Amino acid sequence: MKQQLTPKRAALWMDWAAVIALAAAVAVFALLRGDSFFSAANAVNILRSMSITTIFAIGATLTMAPDGFDMSACTLATVSSFLFASLFLWFGLPLWLSVLLTVVLTMVLYLLTMFLILVCRVPDMLATCALMFVHQGIGLWWTGGGAVSAGMPTPWGTDPARMGWTEEALAIGAAPWCILLMLGCVAFAFVFLQYTRHGRCLYAMGSNHTAAAYSGIPVKKYRFFAGMLTAVMIAVGAIVVCSRNGAAQISGCDSYLMPSLAAVFVGRSVGGAEKPNALGTLVGAALVAVLENGLTQMGVVYYVLPAVKGGVLALALVAAYGCHRRTAHIMT
Numbered sequence: 001m002k003q004q005l006t007p008k009r010a011a012l013w014m015d016w017a018a019v020i021a022l023a024a025a026v027a028v029f030a031l032l033r034g035d036s037f038f039s040a041a042n043a044v045n046i047l048r049s050m051s052i053t054t055i056f057a058i059g060a061t062l063t064m065a066p067d068g069f070d071m072s073a074c075t076l077a078t079v080s081s082f083l084f085a086s087l088f089l090w091f092g093l094p095l096w097l098s099v100l101l102t103v104v105l106t107m108v109l110y111l112l113t114m115f116l117i118l119v120c121r122v123p124d125m126l127a128t129c130a131l132m133f134v135h136q137g138i139g140l141w142w143t144g145g146g147a148v149s150a151g152m153p154t155p156w157g158t159d160p161a162r163m164g165w166t167e168e169a170l171a172i173g174a175a176p177w178c179i180l181l182m183l184g185c186v187a188f189a190f191v192f193l194q195y196t197r198h199g200r201c202l203y204a205m206g207s208n209h210t211a212a213a214y215s216g217i218p219v220k221k222y223r224f225f226a227g228m229l230t231a232v233m234i235a236v237g238a239i240v241v242c243s244r245n246g247a248a249q250i251s252g253c254d255s256y257l258m259p260s261l262a263a264v265f266v267g268r269s270v271g272g273a274e275k276p277n278a279l280g281t282l283v284g285a286a287l288v289a290v291l292e293n294g295l296t297q298m299g300v301v302y303y304v305l306p307a308v309k310g311g312v313l314a315l316a317l318v319a320a321y322g323c324h325r326r327t328a329h330i331m332t
Contacts, residue, residue: 018266018280021315022287029294037297048175050289051182052240056253056260057267057285058185059233061276062226064264065193066205066219072113072128073234074260075135077253080106080238082139085148085248088169092161095169103235109138110231117227118220140250149247165246173244181240185233190278192229202226206275259288 030038056074063070083105087098112134116127144155150164171177193199201222204212213219237256242248266287267280291309300308 015269018270018283018287022283022290025287025290025294029290029297033294033297037294042293044175044179046286046289046293047179047182049293050285051178052237052244053256053259053263053288054182054282054285055185055233055237055240056256057263057281058189058278059230059237060260060264061189061193061267061278061281062202062233063230064206064276065199065202066223066226067209068117068223068226069124070113070128070230071125071257072131072135073230074253074255074257075132075139076106076109076113076231077234077238077241077256078248078251079109079135079139079142080235081242081248081252082143082148084239084242086142086154089148089150089152089162089165090154090160095166099239102239103232106235106238107228107231109135110227110234114224114227118223136251143248143250147247147249147252165243170243170246173240173242178240178244181236185236186278186282189281193278198222198225203275259285263288 026038036042056077059073060070063073080102084098084102087093087101088095093101113128113131116122116131117124120127122130142155146152151160153159172181193202201212201217204215204217205219205222209219238253241253241256245252263284264276264281266284267282268274268276270277270280270283288309292305295305295308
């Protein structure tokens with residue numbers, strides 16, 4: 001009896017490896033740094049720092065649910081931030097209209113991704129890798145090769161319609177609004193994927209694309225739908241980045257790609273889901289943010305921080321995937 005229960009207990013531990021790693025990280029940093037880490041102000045700081053990564057990661061979650069993959073999401077986000085800043089500063093549009101047009105234009109730009117994947121049938125990885133360069137070129141062409149910031153003249157040589165950011169525009173990237181946006185994106189993805197027929201269809205495609213097609217699911221339509229939802233998340237993340245920086249910078253969103261993908265992969269195993277899920281993605285993003293915050297407070301120099309953070313994430317992934325597969329093999 002004991003030998004039969006041991007693999008099940010091991011599988012249970014592996015299913016919650018990411019949550020255990022997060023709790024362990026919080027406990028260690030709280031023990032070593034005391035109130036400077038374990039405080040309400042630092043908790044808000046962690047939530048604020050993880051908000052952008054989480055929003056992009058939710059976009060990746062929606063893409064990966066039907067077994068898609070997108071390497072170009074954050075380069076497209078940089079283009080979206082250029083659009084938002086130029087609409088608001090150069091053309092002087094109201095904030096609400098700048099946000100709306102940024103979302104719409106990002107969805108339009110994402111149509112190229114869908115065209116390559118669904119019409120040309122280029123594999124997701126190859127198509128989005130190529131689009132990374134396309135997005136970089138589009139962004140630099142639109143801005144004339146520079147950033148978009150307050151008081152900066154337009155590429156055609158005229159003064160901008162608005163010389164600076166308003167308090168409302170800058171508030172989007174600050175607490176509590178960026179945190180509320182993050183939680184809203186997570187809540188939407190959680191309800192959509194777990195409790196709607198459309199979400200279950202996306203998961204069916206992710207489990208077995210051929211079987212989903214034979215069962216009557218319009219796989220191309222649902223893949224397109226998932227892509228458009230991803231584009232919305234990309235636009236929201238880009239607006240938050242632009243607001244937080246007070247400018248749309250060259251490659252301003254590119255660095256969020258790897259942390260957001262890491263959050264999705266770490267979160268796949270949470271609760272034994274074995275599929276991209278919103279709550280798991282939130283846990284993965286929290287683990288990344290806690291590690292970065294705690295290691296910074298520990299005085300780890302900035303050029304060593306990525307290696308240490310990546311090593312801990314790799315261990316979490318090994319615990320979540322490698323050990324789980326060995327346990328599943330033993331149980332069978």
